């Protein structure tokens with residue numbers, strides 16, 4: 001029997017939590033032979049709801065689920081965690097942009113970063129989902145100086161999956177026939193869904209994608225505004241697709257992406273002229289140990305403008321919470 005992997009999930013009593021936990025316990029994250037221990041964190045008022053989820057998890061009789069721990073204390077939730085999925089935060093409602101959540105949610109990530117620093121495994125893999133995800137990840141990383149920056153990431157995978165599905169629909173192809181897509185930048189309306197390097201069935205897709213008007217006026221804005229469209233339609237922000245993207249992100253990071261390009265928001269190392277430190281969506285291939293950036297892609301004038309808009313926004317967000325970075 002393998003040693004169980006300890007997975008901390010924050011915001012466990014929320015709607016993404018409910019769509020995420022059962023899939024992790026079922027083996028969708030780490031595979032059919034990897035036992036897991038779930039360490040669930042939410043606020044004190046949600047302890048009852050988490051106990052109910054614990055009962056339901058038990059009632060599923062998942063063979064891989066070794067233990068469930070329920071707490072309102074981050075230092076308990078993150079103790080010896082191998083993986084931490086930070087979902088707990090306020091979601092936006094109609095009329096808000098994700099950056100409007102900065103003031104509401106920033107403090108959460110400073111506190112949780114300190115707790116990760118104190119008690120998590122030194123090689124913990126942290127995924128920030130709570131919005132604004134990129135800047136919350138920056139806050140958590142700064143609050144955890146004893147952890148390597150490569151432990152931290154923020155989620156842009158939902159946008160990547162949205163772009164892939166939309167392109168497949170446009171080309172009347174299956175989703176898995178499409179590869180080498182990228183979503184650059186911030187998980188916000190400035191994100192840049194980029195299919196310039198995309199392959200369809202392993203062949204360059206450029207012949208099929210010559211319609212620059214469709215790219216600029218339909219594809220890029222539709223991907224960028226998909227979260228808003230879902231809030232408008234559902235009255236609540238996306239949950240099942242967000243949980244699914246969190247599983248895809250962490251699964252590929254831990255188990256490898258099988259040579260496929262995936263988009264992850266990582267602390268910039270200065271590549272592509274992106275200022276160091278800010279969390280920026282980039283293309284990576286995961287080898288089962290780490291995420292390796294795809295380097296040297298051509299950045300033309302339009303792409304440079306799009307990247308710069310995301311940089312400007314992330315620098316503004318960083319400046320708004322600078323007091324949390326000291």
Ligand SMILES: NC(=O)c1ccc[n+]([C@@H]2O[C@H](COP(=O)([O-])OP(=O)(O)OC[C@H]3O[C@@H](n4cnc5c(N)ncnc54)[C@H](O)[C@@H]3O)[C@@H](O)[C@H]2O)c1
Pocket residue numbers: 010011012013014015016017041042043046087088089090091092108128129130131132133155156158159187237238239242
């Ligand atoms: N990055 C993405 O692609 C993406 C996609 C969808 C949603 N989100 C974000 O994920 C977050 C959660 O969304 P949701 O729909 O599950 O919201 P939700 O309101 O249903 O659940 C959030 C949960 O977090 C808990 N929480 C709040 N503060 C906490 C804290 N300090 N510690 C622990 N738990 C805390 C709440 O009590 C609640 O149970 C939101 O910020 C939302 O905007 C991100």
Ligand SMILES: O=C(O)C[C@H](O)C(=O)O
Pocket residue numbers: 091092098131158187226227228230237238
């Ligand atoms: O848009 C939101 O606020 C929720 C989430 O980030 C999404 O992209 O669906």
